[in-house]
Amino acid sequence: xxxxxxxxxxxxxxxxxxxxxxxxxxxxxxxxxxxxxxxxxxxxxxxxxxxxxxxxxxxxxxxxxxxxxxxxxxxxxxxxxxxxxxxxxxxxxxxxxxxxxxxxxxxxxx
Numbered sequence: 001x002x003x004x005x006x007x008x009x010x011x012x013x014x015x016x017x018x019x020x021x022x023x024x025x026x027x028x029x030x031x032x033x034x035x036x037x038x039x040x041x042x043x044x045x046x047x048x049x050x051x052x053x054x055x056x057x058x059x060x061x062x063x064x065x066x067x068x069x070x071x072x073x074x075x076x077x078x079x080x081x082x083x084x085x086x087x088x089x090x091x092x093x094x095x096x097x098x099x100x101x102x103x104x105x106x107x108x109x110x
Contacts, residue, residue, distance in 0.1 A: 019069040026076040027057060033083045037090065046086050053079035 034042075034050045042050075056062070056075045063071040 019073065023057065023069040023072050023076065026073060026080060027054070030054075030076055030080050030083065033080065033087060037083060037087055040090050042086070046083055049079040049082040 030050065030053060034046075037046060053075050057069075057072045
């Protein structure tokens with residue numbers, strides 16, 4: 001084989017491994033966030049975002065061929081962002097209910 005073919009195959013292999021690693025990290029973060037939010041209760045949109053992202057990631061039919069997980073990464077990031085916003089809202093609500101509104105800075109002590 002010619003050198004450019006070998007180089008191209010190596011580059012494609014590195015890209016495939018890198019995108020797979022990123023997808024695995026995102027799935028792990030998504031599952032951890034989902035488990036955390038599940039204890040306080042999830043709304044239907046959060047459940048759909050989680051299960052939709054997981055289904056799209058493992059579904060064999062994608063927008064891009066499976067060795068390249070760029071579309072899967074985008075879907076996982078969108079779901080993780082959705083769950084992150086929900087987690088922030090839950091933390092903010094719990095802080096306000098406990099009398100610790102973090103959005104208002106504390107008064108300096110004299």
